[in-house]
Amino acid sequence: MRADVAGADPSLVRAAIETGDPLPGSAGFAGKVDGRLVRDVLGRQPLFSERDDATTWSHNPADLADPVAVPAGHVRTAAGDERVWTLPDPDPVSDPDEAVAAVRSAVDESLSGVATDGLAVAFSGGVDSALLAARLDAPLYAVGFPDSHDLDAARSGAAALGCDVRTVELDHAALEAAVPDLVAAIGRTDAMAVQIALPLFLVAERVAADGFDRLAVGQGADELFGGYAKVARAPDDPRVDADTVRGARREVMGTLPDQLQRDVLALRAAGVEPVAPLLHDRVVEEALALPGDLLVTDRGERKWALRLAAREWLPDRLAFREKKAVQYGSLVSRELDRLARQAGFKRRMDDHVTQFVESLVE
Structure with missing residues (x-):
């Protein structure tokens, strides 16, 4: 058949x-x-x-x-x-050097397999996108409001790598204009989904307008390698049920299908095909075998194994740089909230940003 x-x-x-x-x-x-x-x-x-x-x-x-x-x-x-398939749950590798070496090898092989024809890189200056930038011969694009953390981090990160970065500077008109098309693509109006997808959608539109049809993204690294605060705080964070860091990481990985569906649909609607090297099976397999203290150290340092592996290609100031989530680092979350309040959707209202988004697509 x-x-x-x-x-x-x-x-x-x-x-x-x-x-x-x-x-x-x-x-x-x-x-x-x-x-x-x-x-x-x-x-x-x-x-x-x-x-x-x-x-x-x-x-x-x-x-x-x-x-x-x-x-x-x-x-x-x-x-x-x-x-027919369930995510493996292997025993953790006991030798930390062996575990980091395995992650480094998997990341290396995955990035080596990425073709760069028609490719651009979504770059925010954090370790995930810096790995892509260091290894892929493709132009870098960053997105955010002019005073955002992400644009500052992208510029300094690109300078540290000896690269140029093209910036997509946002304003309120760009956010409002993009919301209806984005919502039509992802089929969701909830504030968090829209806040996360908007910067991806807007940078992808610029990438497509510049003639590229593929966009390399660092999606999956936080989920695989313990990048979330709620994972680092397990079992004391009420947002996770697990009582260990590894268990919390696995719990968070269960959210990937919904997140990736949102992001892929948003990027395709903007005119590019996403490329996510850090989500290749070989990287997933090695990440799942990491012990908890290589996800989060006893000092609370997150994505530790990935950062150690990244030192092969990145200066320490990028390998160990902390970065905000895209909706906060780009200031899209803050400014969408500001637009909602200016339109009369006050914070005392139930889920006021979602109500504002729905008003834009009615």
């Missing part, structure tokens, strides 16, 4: 289904193989079908009348959804 899969050769997907291998050596995949809809274990490629017709499907929900996402790690047929 016909195969139509994004992200991987159909033969690899068939073998992964037969063996139950969740990390068969791809950067994610989704599509139709032998009459079945399939989506990889981390949901790195979006996939949808009509609610009542699994034979009508698309990578873009806008193509369907009543789209329902195929869950990550599942096969969908007319009979329903069946989980």
